[in-house]
Amino acid sequence: MTGTNSYGSANDVDVLIVGGGIAGLSLAAELAGRCRVALVEAEPSLAYHTSARSAQQLIPSYGPAPVQELTRRTLARLAAVQEEAHDAVGRLAWPSRFMLVGTEAEVAEESHAGMQRLDVGQARALVPVLREGAFEAAALDTDSVRTDATALLAHHERTARAGGVAVHVGSPVHTAQRVGEGWLVGAGAEGFHAANVVNAAGAWADDLAVLFGVERLGLQPYRRTAALVSLARPLDPDTPMVAAADGTWYFRPDAAGALVSPSEAEPSRAEDAVPRPGDIERTLTLIRSVADLEVTGVVKAWTGLRTSPKDGLPVLGFDPEAPGFFWLAGQGGYGFQTSSAMAEEAAGQLLAGRDALRAGTHPVSETARALDPHRLSVRQ
Ligand SMILES: Cc1cc2nc3c(=O)[nH]c(=O)nc-3n(C[C@H](O)[C@H](O)[C@H](O)COP(=O)(O)OP(=O)(O)OC[C@H]3O[C@@H](n4cnc5c(N)ncnc54)[C@H](O)[C@@H]3O)c2cc1C
Structure with a gap:
C-alpha cells in the first residue's frame, strides 16, 4: 500500500501509536517486527509526562481484580526479560515490600x-x-516489586527500534481524517496513512479522540x-x-x-x-x-x-463505533504495574483485527473483556 496526500508521501503503517509513555512504548516493543508500526510523541523527548513521574512500585495487591491479574502477568514477564537479557537491560525489577x-x-x-x-x-x-x-x-x-522506570522505558524503546518501529518525537498529532477503514493523520511535519491508530495519549486521551471525531469516554x-x-x-x-x-x-x-x-x-x-x-x-x-x-x-x-475513567479500570480495545481506533488509556496509578500485560493484550487484539474479535474467532481473556471501552460508551 502506498499513499500520497497533502503531506507529500505519507508513511504507510498498520499501527500508528500516539503517545510515547509507558503505554505506547510497551506496545511498540510488543508489536515490533510483527507489522508496520510508527509511534508519535508530541514532546521533544519520550516519556516526558506521567511516565517520568511515577513512584516505580509494582504492587500485586493494589487495585481491582483485573488490575491485580495484569500486575501478576507483568511481573512474570519482566522477570523473564531480566533473566534472559540481564546484561543488556540492567535491573528492571527487584523485591520491595x-x-x-x-x-x-x-x-x-x-x-x-x-x-x-x-x-x-x-x-x-x-x-x-x-x-x-x-x-x-x-x-x-511481600510480593511487591520496585522497577527502574528509566531502564524499562529504554528497554522498550530499544526493542521497538530494533524491530523496525519508526519513532517520531516532537510530533503532536494535529489533524486526522477518515480514509476508507483507516486514517490519514498529520503529526508534526509527518503524515501517516494508518490502518489502526492507538490512543496511548495519557491525560490527553479524550482530547485525542475528539480530534479523530470519536466520542470521549470520560477519562x-x-x-x-x-x-x-x-x-x-x-x-x-x-x-x-x-x-x-x-x-x-x-x-x-x-x-x-x-x-x-x-x-x-x-x-x-x-x-x-x-x-x-x-x-x-x-x-x-x-x-x-x-x-x-x-x-x-x-x-x-x-x-x-x-x-x-469513572469505574477506575484501564481502557483497552477497539472503539465500539470507530473502526481502526484503539484505546490504550486510563491506567490511573497502575500504568507501570499493568504495562507488559496490557501491551500483550493490545497487540493480540490489533493483530487479530476488529472483525475477528467481533466474530469471536480471536479468544479474549476475561480480564481484557473487563477493560473493553464499550462499557464506558454513551452509545451502548
Ligand atoms: C506521583 C505518581 C506516582 C505513580 N506511581 C506509580 C507506581 O508506583 N506504579 C505504577 O504502576 N504507576 C504509577 N503511577 C501511574 C503511572 O505513572 C501512569 O499510569 C503511567 O505513566 C501512564 O502512562 P501513559 O503512557 O498512559 O501516559 P504518559 O506517560 O502521560 O504518556 C502519554 C503521552 O502521550 C503524549 N501525547 C498526548 N497527546 C498527544 C498528541 N496529540 N500527539 C502526540 N503525543 C501526544 C504525551 O505527550 C505523553 O508523553 C504514578 C503516577 C504518578 C503521577
Whole structure:
C-alpha cells in the first residue's frame, strides 16, 4: 500500500501509536517486527509526562481484580526479560515490600487477600521509624516489586527500534481524517496513512479522540505529587514502602533519602502539572505524625497526572463505533504495574483485527473483556 496526500508521501503503517509513555512504548516493543508500526510523541523527548513521574512500585495487591491479574502477568514477564537479557537491560525489577498502616478498620478495608496482617510490634520491627501509638494495625505485601522506570522505558524503546518501529518525537498529532477503514493523520511535519491508530495519549486521551471525531469516554486526569527528600538518618534500603491506609501519604527509602507523596487525587485538566506551594510541607507534617523521619531538605518535587475513567479500570480495545481506533488509556496509578500485560493484550487484539474479535474467532481473556471501552460508551 502506498499513499500520497497533502503531506507529500505519507508513511504507510498498520499501527500508528500516539503517545510515547509507558503505554505506547510497551506496545511498540510488543508489536515490533510483527507489522508496520510508527509511534508519535508530541514532546521533544519520550516519556516526558506521567511516565517520568511515577513512584516505580509494582504492587500485586493494589487495585481491582483485573488490575491485580495484569500486575501478576507483568511481573512474570519482566522477570523473564531480566533473566534472559540481564546484561543488556540492567535491573528492571527487584523485591520491595509494601506496607499499609492505620486503624484496624482502615487496614481491614484496604488490605487484600495475600497481604500478611501485622501487629504494631511486627510493623515497627520492619520499619523502626514508625511511632508507637500512631497506628493500630498493618498489612504487608511481600510480593511487591520496585522497577527502574528509566531502564524499562529504554528497554522498550530499544526493542521497538530494533524491530523496525519508526519513532517520531516532537510530533503532536494535529489533524486526522477518515480514509476508507483507516486514517490519514498529520503529526508534526509527518503524515501517516494508518490502518489502526492507538490512543496511548495519557491525560490527553479524550482530547485525542475528539480530534479523530470519536466520542470521549470520560477519562479524568487526577493530580498526584511526590518528592525526594534528604534525611539526617538514612532509612535501611530494605525498609518497605509504607502507605497510610486512609490514602493520605506514603514514603519509601530512596538513594537520595526518601520518596514521599501526599497521595492526592485531585481532578485536573490535561496539562504539564507542577507542585503547588505547601503540597510537600503538608505531606511531611502528616508523615511526621506517624514516623520519625528527620527531613533535611527537598531534593526534587514533581506532579504527574493519573488518568482514569469513572469505574477506575484501564481502557483497552477497539472503539465500539470507530473502526481502526484503539484505546490504550486510563491506567490511573497502575500504568507501570499493568504495562507488559496490557501491551500483550493490545497487540493480540490489533493483530487479530476488529472483525475477528467481533466474530469471536480471536479468544479474549476475561480480564481484557473487563477493560473493553464499550462499557464506558454513551452509545451502548
Ligand atoms: C506521583 C505518581 C506516582 C505513580 N506511581 C506509580 C507506581 O508506583 N506504579 C505504577 O504502576 N504507576 C504509577 N503511577 C501511574 C503511572 O505513572 C501512569 O499510569 C503511567 O505513566 C501512564 O502512562 P501513559 O503512557 O498512559 O501516559 P504518559 O506517560 O502521560 O504518556 C502519554 C503521552 O502521550 C503524549 N501525547 C498526548 N497527546 C498527544 C498528541 N496529540 N500527539 C502526540 N503525543 C501526544 C504525551 O505527550 C505523553 O508523553 C504514578 C503516577 C504518578 C503521577
